[in-house]
Amino acid sequence: xxxxxxxxxxxxxxxxxxxxxxxxxxxxxxxxxxxxxxxxxxxxxxxxxxxxxxxxxxxxxxxxxxxxxxxxxxxxxxxxxxxxxxxxxxxxxxxxxxxxxxxxxxxxxxxxxxxxxxxxxxxxxxxx
Numbered sequence: 001x002x003x004x005x006x007x008x009x010x011x012x013x014x015x016x017x018x019x020x021x022x023x024x025x026x027x028x029x030x031x032x033x034x035x036x037x038x039x040x041x042x043x044x045x046x047x048x049x050x051x052x053x054x055x056x057x058x059x060x061x062x063x064x065x066x067x068x069x070x071x072x073x074x075x076x077x078x079x080x081x082x083x084x085x086x087x088x089x090x091x092x093x094x095x096x097x098x099x100x101x102x103x104x105x106x107x108x109x110x111x112x113x114x115x116x117x118x119x120x121x122x123x124x125x126x127x128x
Contacts, residue, residue: 042111049112053100060121061093069093069124087127096120 060066072092075083083090096117099105105116 042109046106046111049114050100053105053112053114053117054097057093057097057100057121061097066093068128089123090127091120091124093124096124 061070069092071094072090073080073083073087075081099120100117103110103112105112105114105120107113107116
């Protein structure tokens with residue numbers, strides 16, 4: 001698994017040993033080896049999820065209807081003096097990409113929380 005554009009990551013049971021995760025999670029006395037396996041699994045899932053969200057964002061950005069949402073609104077240049085009053089939480093697809101790349105959508109455990117990502121995407125549309 002590399003960072004080849006368009007590469008599909010297979011997260012089958014064989015690759016991750018998913019059948020063992022329930023056993024590992026339920027066992028209070030996990031060995032150091034089991035704990036390492038769970039951490040590796042979390043990291044792989046985190047990277048896979050981050051990649052999927054990035055791919056989704058790229059696809060959204062390529063849609064012709066997305067053009068007005070690609071970059072922040074330059075409200076001063078456009079003479080939209082009331083924009084900050086109307087749109088109190090401005091967001092655009094470029095800012096969402098920067099936040100995704102900066103791990104701003106990670107939860108307290110350092111894993112991607114897709115709900116945070118999708119809240120910003122929804123806010124982008126709601127603002128219009």
